[in-house]
Amino acid sequence: MSKVTNPFGRLLIHLVLIVFAIYSAFPFFWTTLQSFKTFRDANSRTPLFWGFTPTWENYQEVWLRSVPETGGATLAFFLLLIVVLLISALIFAKYIPVPDSIVYAVVGIGFVILLWAIPQLADVSQFYDYFINTLIVTVGTIVVSISIGCLAGYGLARYAGLLGVIILISALAFRALPRLAFILPYFYIGTVTGLNDTYFLVIITLVAVNQPFTIWMLRSFFMEIPKELEESAMVDGASRLEAFVRVIVPIVWPGIISTALFSLLLAYNEFLLVRLLTQSNWTLPVAISRFTGGEDPRHLTLAAASAVSATIPIMLVILFFQKNLVKGLTAGAVKG
Amino acid sequence: MKKSFIVLALLALIVSIPAFAQDDMAACTVTAPEDATEVNMIGWSFPITDFYAAELELCSDVDNLTVNTQLLASADAQEQVRLALSTGADSPYDIVHLSNGQVGEWAGAGWLLPLNDLIEEYSEQYNLDDIPQTAWDGVTIDGQIYGVPVVSNTLHFIYREDIFEEFGIAVPDTYQEVIAACETIGLDNRDFDAPFTINLSAGWAWEIEFFQFLRAFGGDFLNEDLTPAFNGQEGVQAVELILDVANACMGDFGYSFNLNDQEVAVQLGTLPATNMWASRAANMSDPERTDLVDVISYAPAPRVSEDSPRAGSAWNDYYAIPATAVNDPELIFQIIMEAADEESQQRAAEFGSTTRLSTAEFGGPYLEAAGVTVAEGIGIYDKHPAIGIVRAKLGEFLPLIGTGDLTPQEALDAAAEAYLEEAIAQGYIEASE
């Protein structure tokens, strides 16, 4: 659309956007402030935006079972330094004179080692376990969901039969159904089979509820690829599967990442399903819901600290992949 | 550009880490198990149970042993226990927290392990006679003891001496006097959130208040034959008095006052009086949280009429072992004892009222009021499994009185009907023709 040019109009435009940005970010901003306050400051009836002494206490209490007598600060410093180095390696991967994939693999292994090492070095609390659970469930859901979703999405993009349409439409209908209609039977199945409270049940059910959306989205990305591409590969003697893996998947990769981001948000965010299907292997949303019952006043600041803790990893991921997320959000829409 | 900012921000975060504080704790003395063992505890959190949870977790220092504690809001924790234990499969929990309210339901359903042998075996080592018989009685059904009492609790009256003096109000002994006091202070007094509150902020909270008022009026939940008795005349009287108190003291605001709000409001000085759990009263004398330590006073729970018992019950919280727990009960029992032994209860007394007689002297100024309430109060819930149904149904229907959907009689009748249906279905009552 043609741009507004008069200076007053430009000012107004930025004013609107700034107000909307404040509106979007303010709850996060305030919660972050609260998370650094002592009990008294956080409960002050005059909201304190400044003039309080910041404290790490709430974060310590959320993440640590006991605080080390000495060397805690040094340890935290080095751990965070490693995190920063790993993230920097990711950002500047293309300047490092080895193939990107090796850099990514090394960083990935580095993070796994770090996650394993932290409990050996510090007396971490349950919250750390819940964090690890969340990572396991999220990664598991993404891997399974995207693998089978890619195959099905590709099949649905290329198969012209009526059956394909019926599957797509049923998937759309399932996408619309209330989750509790599945979760209550899952709980029953989990009870009968003794699978309740396992990663397996949580991951497989999350994959299932996520599958309709995943295949629709991936299918739309596969539809954009001309058939001739894999056909020429198959003429060269590759099987359909080989052609798919070698030729198609690399081209659709950005679309796959977009879809994976949605699986990530779904698994990382899921509350109801995890709440009903696990009794001790909780993920972060369930662990944080502990602070919502209003039974201990200290929960005000602890909730703030754990809320910020749970948000930062997801913010980092999205900052890296914002383009893919936006692409994913608009994928189904713009064509339709 | 943006990504370099992230790195800079993280670096700034690192640089700003201040020195960590010191903290010392007592060690856990449980015998180390031979194989790696993970013990899970579930419960709900209030100050003293938070302390106990930390004590339990100390046992993670023992070789081969990890103790995890999972604390939720009370209703949510109980729901998780039901989800886990109802299935009859191996329990994910080794220690469950329960109160009088759940004893009948959970022990009656066979979910909990009788601890008689363990208690006998360890009685001397942990001086278990120090815990009074009444506390054990609350968790004993047909001679089987299903839990270890760790918290004794009751709802008592807490008020601001200075404000009561200013308004010339004597400490109320009955709810009629409470209502009069509220009228003196005034519902629209802008200095306060409300003159006085009782906790009606949730279904379970309604049910607890109702039970106390009902018993104080001489009524009870069930008749001998397990048919509902709570919808009789005493029940209606109880609800009506609760409503009178709510109308005179809390107004529209008060219904949303939960335990947190009550506690913080008293600490900040915006609530002159409230009914408070003894387990939370310790926070009222914590100078880090309130400037009003010197003027906050405690009194026994009010009566519903001059010669009635006090409308406060004798609660206990217990740690129990599920019947389907996978780990060695002896080990779990020892771990529970880490929290329930004399040394830890002495320190726990700072956070709430403990169960051991020998720790009474370490408790706060509220203990006397709590003690009188228990002694002159209405006792505890019956321990029949049907009580669980009554509580669930009352929790469902009583709040609808507060919202104006049902009259007291309608709500009680609806709860009674729902209870009957379920009790017949579960076989506690013969269906009548």
Added chain:
Amino acid sequence: MKRGTFFAFSSPSIVIMTLLMLIPLLMAIYLGMTRLNFQNVTSPEFIGLANYVNVLEDEQFWRAFRFTALYIVMVVPMVIIVGFTIAMVLDQVSVVTRGIYLSIFLLPFIIVPIVGSLMFKQLFEASGPLTYLYQEIFDVRYRPTEFSVKAMIIFYGVWYITPFTLVVYFAGLQTLPGDLMEAASIDGASWHEKIRFIIVPHVQSLTIFVLLFCIMDTYRVFDSVFVLSDNLNPIYRANSIMTYTFQQATLVQNLGKANAMAIITVIGILIVLIPNLYMSYKEQIAER
């Protein structure tokens, strides 16, 4: 692609969806016909349609239904209007600036809903800045009431969903043919005429898409209701259909009725969606 190859590729996904969506759904229909609670989980007792009748006669279910309907009616138009407006404004600024604004605007969308509503609630605590503001302006004490809690839930819904509509409309505006706008300018069309006669028709298909997805997601509102109504505190009467079903299953411990309720919701949403599903079906057939 042959049918055999198609099955080879799609079977893992189809098997999972059949095993974990279709079969559970059928199970839920059956479990809805049983008396099922935590005491008899392993041996449910068949009682026919009693639970279904019970749900339809349940005054509270219909109240939850009404609140859910209100939530949809309030939230969906609002996110469409706000999202569209901000997208139009965002379209006016340079590409770099957009990126920065957009990463802030996306924040509500990426924050875990439980956490987001918790953050929202912090603003309305006794110590919260919005509580303070309200008290300063109106000079009365603020306590949560049925009205304010419901308003908070709706407000949170708008806050949380707007980024989605914003991004969709923003992408739609990028595909607007430039020459059309120029021609309109030459013809002397005013800005509101351009919006009305060019932009709105251009994004019409997007609006249908957004409408469908928003309705699908808003009727399932759960997390924010759970947190903002203090763990489903009945005094706020703010149950949505989902939270009321959840409550029946857990707090009231009536799993049979909860299943029946879920199935009735399924039927309800399918009735709403069938025209749309049929349209999608036609579209897909036409594409072949």
